[in-house]
């Protein structure tokens with residue numbers, strides 16, 4: 254029997270970081286890929302452009318700037334993550350100064366496309382203001398079509414809508430910016446603030462896994478939330494490119 258030969262078409266364009274020519278399969282159009290020359294993340298053009306798009310960081314909202322961590326963030330970050338209350342419902346433990354410094358050092362080498370590494374964005378008040386929290390984006394599979402979001406806002410700034418504002422712009426980045434198929438979030442069902450943030454941004458509660466992990470020696474549940482690209486668009490969220498102030 255003759256072999257079936259399928260011809261995959263490729264998109265040829267220039268990396269916006271190093272300027273070298275790159276080529277990716279047609280079905281990666283609009284998604285984030287790693288430049289094989291300089292290893293920077295690049296958004297594959299979906300409009301025939303000669304150059305790929307760089308990641309649109311920082312992301313801006315009316316009250317916040319979401320940007321990569323900087324070495325000088327350590328004090329603000331320590332204030333947030335040394336607080337035991339931040340970890341009441343799991344996902345880590347309070348950190349000390351050395352651990353925060355080590356985290357920031359490791360993070361300097363992480364790119365959005367780095368495999369098996371959470372990608373962090375600091376949540377900062379505008380005009381060089383305080384770092385009040387951070388958000389995490391983790392890809393669920395190597396194709397980078399699905400991601401999980403997490404957000405943390407320090408205790409002194411909670412209940413003023415900052416987490417909701419940060420997650421909303423991250424969803425815009427995920428769906429408008431890098432054309433993800435699906436975004437998820439999870440939390441302990443007792444974490445009412447986290448559940449409420451998910452509700453407010455329109456994430457759909459998909460269900461609760463019963464007693465699926467041990468938390469401080471006791472079995473705890475996980476509530477899962479998700480949004481599909483088509484749901485995001487149906488909700489008429491698609492707007493200006495993320496980060497456009």
Ligand SMILES: CC(C)(COP(=O)(O)OP(=O)(O)OC[C@H]1O[C@@H](n2cnc3c(N)ncnc32)[C@H](O)[C@@H]1OP(=O)(O)O)[C@@H](O)C(=O)NCCC(=O)NCCS
Pocket residue numbers: 338339340342402403404405406407410411412413414415416417418438439440444445446447449450
């Ligand atoms: C979850 C978290 C990010 C929320 O941050 P935030 O900036 O306070 O969130 P927002 O102000 O945007 O919204 C919080 C909502 O939860 C509500 N809320 C907060 N605590 C609540 C409680 N104990 N019971 C009921 N509702 C509560 C607030 O009233 C608000 O809803 P509203 O706008 O309808 O009044 C913050 O509490 C946090 O960092 N917690 C620790 C880390 C964590 O659990 N992250 C979530 C992982 S996905």
